[in-house]
Amino acid sequence: MIEFRSVSKRFRDGTLAVADVDIVIPPHTTTVLVGSSGSGKTTLLRMINRMVDPTSGQVLIDGTDVATREPVALRRSIGYVMQNSGLLPHRKVIDNIATVPLLRGVRKREAYDHARELLDTVGLDRSLADRYPSQLSGGQQQRVGVARGLAVDPNILLMDEPFGAVDPIVRAELQQELLRLQGELGKTVVFVTHDIDEAFLLGDQVVIMQHGGKILQAASPTEILANPADEFVAEFVGADRGKRALHITDVGGRRVVVDGDGRAAGVLAS
Numbered sequence: 001m002i003e004f005r006s007v008s009k010r011f012r013d014g015t016l017a018v019a020d021v022d023i024v025i026p027p028h029t030t031t032v033l034v035g036s037s038g039s040g041k042t043t044l045l046r047m048i049n050r051m052v053d054p055t056s057g058q059v060l061i062d063g064t065d066v067a068t069r070e071p072v073a074l075r076r077s078i079g080y081v082m083q084n085s086g087l088l089p090h091r092k093v094i095d096n097i098a099t100v101p102l103l104r105g106v107r108k109r110e111a112y113d114h115a116r117e118l119l120d121t122v123g124l125d126r127s128l129a130d131r132y133p134s135q136l137s138g139g140q141q142q143r144v145g146v147a148r149g150l151a152v153d154p155n156i157l158l159m160d161e162p163f164g165a166v167d168p169i170v171r172a173e174l175q176q177e178l179l180r181l182q183g184e185l186g187k188t189v190v191f192v193t194h195d196i197d198e199a200f201l202l203g204d205q206v207v208i209m210q211h212g213g214k215i216l217q218a219a220s221p222t223e224i225l226a227n228p229a230d231e232f233v234a235e236f237v238g239a240d241r242g243k244r245a246l247h248i249t250d251v252g253g254r255r256v257v258v259d260g261d262g263r264a265a266g267v268l269a270s
Ligand SMILES: Nc1ncnc2c1ncn2[C@@H]1O[C@H](COP(=O)(O)OP(=O)(O)OP(=O)(O)O)[C@@H](O)[C@H]1O
Pocket: 011, 012, 013, 015, 016, 017, 035, 036, 037, 038, 039, 040, 041, 042, 043, 044, 194
């Protein structure tokens, strides 16, 4: 479990990025931080592995304040996946995946065997192991980024807009892959996105953040849609304009469900 207790972050130039945040992130589930640009999502995420330290308050992992942990060791025990994969361009796919385990002292043979297994885990062919990142598609690069994040078998996987830079079709594929993987692995995933649809698809818990680093609501997608905390949240999730409201229409005797934009969502089972 990850817990933020009255956590604030003010950068040296005076910017208040995160303002007095209290939140519990339950284990083995996916929590999605969603909000507009500059609402403090990345800063909040990076406080979990001490890439950023809070100005005040505490971040706890399983009851231990991360401030008491050595930052480099902490960082190497937590998976981190970022936008544009963050792969080292001059190193082969397999070397990118094995880097952190090798730094942690895992033996070479074991690190490379595991790296190849991880290619299977993320749905990549092993023949890609000896390519360089630039010889892969954007979606393949992101999968390698996920494999690298999983390489130290972390309990916690931090994902900062991991699918932000790929086209919508590949993005949808990667989202489904993550759901499948999470069903198998049950990591504690903390995922950052701008996209409320992505948040509702992936999140067991969705945390809606507002400019100035405040949390407006943290709940399951169902709870947020049923009871948005305020008008801002209702508008943000599209509950106010009926965007997500579903209607039934009769088409040749069959009852078809359409969304607020008139797009078909499904057929009612009789
Ligand atoms: N190192 C820094 N120094 C000063 N201000 C910073 C620093 N890092 C972030 N900020 C500011 O803190 C605020 C929150 O930034 P953060 O990157 O956490 O937001 P975000 O919600 O992740 O945004 P985005 O979706 O655009 O990545 C912003 O106003 C940003 O400009």
